[in-house]
Amino acid sequence: MSAAVELFDLHADGTPPADPLTLAREWLPADDEPDRPQVTLGTLGTDGCPDARTVLLTAFDETGFAFHTSAASRKVAELAALPRASMVVLWPGFTRQLVLRGEVVPDAAESVAAAWAARSDHLRRLAWCNTDELAALNRDERLRRWAAAPVGPLRTQAPSWVGYRLQPVELTFWAGGVDSASRRLQYPRTADGWRWRHLAG
Template sequence: MTAGDPAPAVHADAPPPADPFVLARAWLPADDDPERPRVTLSTIGEDGYPDARTVLLSAFDESGFAFHTARASRKVAELAAVPRASIVVLWPDHGRQLLVRGDVVPDDEAAAAAAWAARPEYLRQLAWLNTEELAALPLAERVGRWAGFRAALDGPADSWVGYRLRPIELTFWAASARTASRRLQYLRAGAGWRCRPLPG
């Protein structure tokens, strides 16, 4: 990676990789990296308006992009109604962006357990305590409940649920200091992918 082109593959004259996961793996941290990417997850609201929020990307591979959340959350109800979503990853220097759109399926139990084990203790406790009931309490009681929490954190919370976004599209956006930003859009085509450059 050079200072002028934060993501050379997107700007290169050479043919891009046929498999978008080659690029995704070059851009995203490995699954065992404790620093998880923060992604904007968009769903279709039950009222028909788009909905969005930040979640951690737990893991990804050719089967999809995994995220985890609370069973009682709004996104879970929305995904039950319309199992489609997108995620956007923005790199901190604003030089790169990745959009993934696709269908959402439940994550398998082994992957959900692995994501749970990789979460820091604070987030595991949060998964147990992050309820509407707690949110409605005054601050002193919320602090007391947090300090007094005693459940084991070694297994997934009852509320813990995982999903995998199976892409139909991956679009890689890259800035350039020397020319216009540019995108590479991969659309699923049968068993493979069709790739084309787009303006940034």
């Protein structure tokens, strides 16, 4: 994740931005940066147990925080049953993190297409080839099939490629402390818009 210019220090005095997305834009890379943040996506399993996995944060704006995956994945089934999730972005060295909670909606078709176009050939190959059937084969056969996948068709969006946006109802920014305690800045969404409060880290 590339470094971003911080315009507001969670440990400093002063009034935080009224809109948490202003701070999120300072912390997160621009959508056109190829090095995408890895985030932990938490859902509720269909068996009632919490579930989590790492995904790439493709993009974000006022419509939500986008991620993309296979339609056959377990997380898609879980989101169909309960379209709510959490997302955690952790910076190297555990210096700061951003925690999101909210509703999840399908991503717009043009956003899904843009995310596919920005993916590397390796990630496109995964979308086309990485199936449970492939995983069940022996290593030699897996390697043979992986190598045999034609590069040209990888430019075409895989039918299984789907996208979602987490629309946060709460954002919590956390900053570690070197000469003081860690500190959180939490933004819950209310009927009147966002409000903020400082919490212990």
